[in-house]
Amino acid sequence: MKRTSQDNKMKKSDTTQDMVEDIKNVETTEELKENLPTENTKNNNNNEGEEHKSDENVKEEEKHKREESVKEEVKEESAEELFPSEDEDIKDEFSDEETPFEQSAKKTNLKEAKIKAEAAEEMQTNIAAEQRHTLPSGQEIIHAQEIGDVATIGTRIREIVAVLCDFKARHEEGRSRQEYIALLIQDMQTYYSCNEFLAKLVVDLFGPKGAVDFMEANEAPRPVTIRVNTLKSRRRELAQKLINRGVNVDMIEWSKSGLVVYDSQVPIGATPEYLAGQYILQSSSSWVSVIALAPQPNEKILDMCAAPGGKTTHIAALMKDTGILVANDISKDRLKAVIGNVHRLGITNTIITNYDGHEFPKVMGQFDRVLVDAPCTGLGIISRDAAVKLSKSEQDIKDCTRIQKELILHAIDSVNPKSKTGGYVVYSTCSITVEENEAVIDYALKKRNVKVVPIALQDGVGEDGYVNHRQYRFHPSVKMAKRFFPHIQNMDGFFVCKLKVNVTH
C-alpha cells in the first residue's frame, strides 16, 4: 500500500512554492515598472531611423487618445471605490503625483500581490494544521474500520506515526500521546490483520515507527537463502552450477557458505545439486546460531531441539563430519525430517535421539558444546506463518518462557566446563520478545555459573541484545547477544546468545 498523504503534502508545498515565486514575480514587475523609462525618455532615446518617425507620431496620438478615455472612466470612480477602507495599506502606496491611470494600474497589481500573499499565508497555515494531525472522532474510526477502508487506515497509520515522531509540534491540542498510540494500535489490527496483543507488543518493543516498519516488512517474504553443504561442495563451484541452470544467486558476505537466490528458472528445491545434498534451503538467521556455537572437529556436541535439522547439518559440516553430534528432539514426527536431511547431506557423525530436553544430561552425560534452539512463539517469522498474527497471546509467551528457562539450565548442566576445546552453550529463538530472549539469558546468569561471551560475527552484523527495556534491567553483558529483524536486516526475527560455562569449584 502506498502512501498518499505525503504525496499530497508534497504537492501542496510545491503549490506554495509556486505562489511565493508568483509573488516574487509581481514584486519584480513592480520594480521593473519603476525603473522602466517613461514614454518621453523612450522617444528621446529612440535610435531608430527617420523613416519610423511618422509611425511613432501616429502611435503616440493613438496612445494619447486611449489614455484620455481611460482617465474619463477612472474619474467616474469615487475615491472610496478606488481606495476602499480595508485597502489602507494599498492607498499608502500611491503618490499624489501619479495620474489616475497609473494609480489604477498600480492598484490592480498591488491588490493581486496582496491576494496572492494572503493565499500563500493561508496555505502555510493549512499545511501546519495538517501536520498537526487531528484525531478522527470515534464514529469516523468505527466507520473506516467497518467498511474496511484499508487505504484510509493505512494513511492514518502513517500520519499518526509522523505525529508520534514529532509529538510536540504535530499533535492536536489537548490530545495525549496515549490517545494517538491507542488509535495506532487499533488501526494496526485492521490494517495488518493482527490481534491487539501483537500490535501492542511491537509498539512496546520498537516504538511506533519501528512497529509499523516491522509489520510492513512481514507483509513480504524474506529473500530465499541457501547454505552450501561444505561436506559435498564449495560455494563458488555451486554458485556457478546454479547460475548455469538459470538460478540468479549471489554470495552472502558475512557467511562462508551462504548464497542468496534472487530468482530462478528452475525449482530451487529440486535441482540435481539439491537432490545430491550439495545445499540446503535455510533462513540466513539460522546460520548465526551455528556460527556462534563454532563447532570443532572431533568434539561431542548436542543439538537439543534439532528438528527439522537445518542447524544439525550445519554443525556436522563445521565438525567436518567427525566426532559425535547428537541431534535430539521431543517430537518423533519432526525427527523424520532430521533423518532425511542428514541422509541427503551425506552426514555420518550424527546420532538422532528422541528425548525431552529435560532428560539431559542424565541420559548422555556431558558435551563440549550444546545448542538450544528453543521452542518459541515464532514471533520473528510472521512472514512465513501469518497465522501467528492472530493466534498468539500473553499466555503463549509465559508458556514458552517457562520451558525455555528450564531447557537452558539443562543445556548448561549438559556442558563439560572442563572441555579442552569448548564448554559453551548457545541459546537461540526465532522470536522477538524480550521475555523469551534476554530475560531467559539473565535468568541463566543468575541460576548458573556462566558468562555471556561475544559471537564471532563480522562487525555490524545484527543488533545488540537489549539490556534496558521497559521494566527490565538485565546484566550488561547481555548486550553481547545478537538480534536480527525483518525490517532492519531483511532477515527473519532471531535472537542468539553464547554462554561460556565456568568451572565451579
Ligand SMILES: C[S@@+](CC[C@H](N)C(=O)[O-])C[C@H]1O[C@@H](n2cnc3c(N)ncnc32)[C@H](O)[C@@H]1O
Ligand atoms: C525452533 S525448533 C528447532 C529448529 C531446528 N533447530 C532447526 O534448525 O531445524 C524447536 C524444536 O524444539 C522441539 N522441542 C520442544 N520442546 C522440546 C523439549 N522439551 N525437548 C526437546 N525438544 C523440544 C520442537 O519439537 C521443535 O522441533
